[in-house]
Amino acid sequence: MTVLADLRRAAEELWPAATAESWDRVGLATGRDDSPLRRVLLAVDAIADTVDEALEWEADALLTHHPLLLRGVHTIAEDTGKGSLLARLIRGECALLSAHTNADQPEGGVSDVIARRLGLGDIAAIVPADGPTAVFGIGRTGSLPQPETLREFAERVAAIMPATVAGVRAAGDPSRPVSRVALLGGAGDSLLDHPAVRGADVYLTSDLRHHPAQESLELSRATGGPALVDVAHWASESLWLDDAAAELGRRLPGVEFRVSRRRTDPWTFAVGGEH
CATH class of the missing domain: 3.40.1390.30 (NIF3 (NGG1p interacting factor 3)-like)
Structure with a gap:
């Protein structure tokens, strides 16, 4: 049976944590190594939309480019944005990990x-x-x-x-x-x-x-x-996801990898532009 530890090993082979910038926070944010791994969703960001998608698909892990916990937090109370996301992932038994500057x-x-x-x-x-x-x-x-x-x-x-x-x-x-x-x-x-x-x-x-x-x-x-x-920041980094999913799929052929197509760029509309 493939487990989360196998995904972490594959990610380390592709994007060694030691090559990340010193200020970065890559790797596992939540999850247990011996958890079964059948489905992995890849996205640029861990936000409500991508967490929804991961949980609706019953993914066992969400792998993002941007670390959710890049900057220090002092609480993961569920009335905070990050606390709410982490609580939902934990309850849904969906691990969260990231490859950031080590994947750049x-x-x-x-x-x-x-x-x-x-x-x-x-x-x-x-x-x-x-x-x-x-x-x-x-x-x-x-x-x-x-x-x-x-x-x-x-x-x-x-x-x-x-x-x-x-x-x-x-x-x-x-x-x-x-x-x-x-x-x-x-x-x-x-x-x-x-x-x-x-x-x-x-x-x-x-x-x-x-x-x-x-x-x-x-x-x-x-x-x-x-x-x-x-x-857009999200657009420039989203192109990497398909290649990343393919590389992980070659290393873990028994696991289904999916790239989220939900746009996590924060801007939703613009008015008054001039071309």
């Missing part, structure tokens, strides 16, 4: 999947590190099969991303030719000044804040640098 960096990880979906060649990490795969580290750089305009690149990005209210936002001349791409799944303005990003024609990431984005664009006007493409 390897081949087949979050940024790597985006690079491959975009058809990039000559793929390398923005911030290389020693790891279990040949290409390992934060973010990715790579080259498009042939140069295209910034607008065409933004449309390429939109074609591979799930739809969100914000869609794909771009900053730069729509007709600018782009070939060299830097990208980071999830929040990426911390790398705006990195030489590998500055040397790209376009930087694709999420959660770009007003001032860092503005400063990056002004620097690009003065000395050269990338156009910017910003997508």
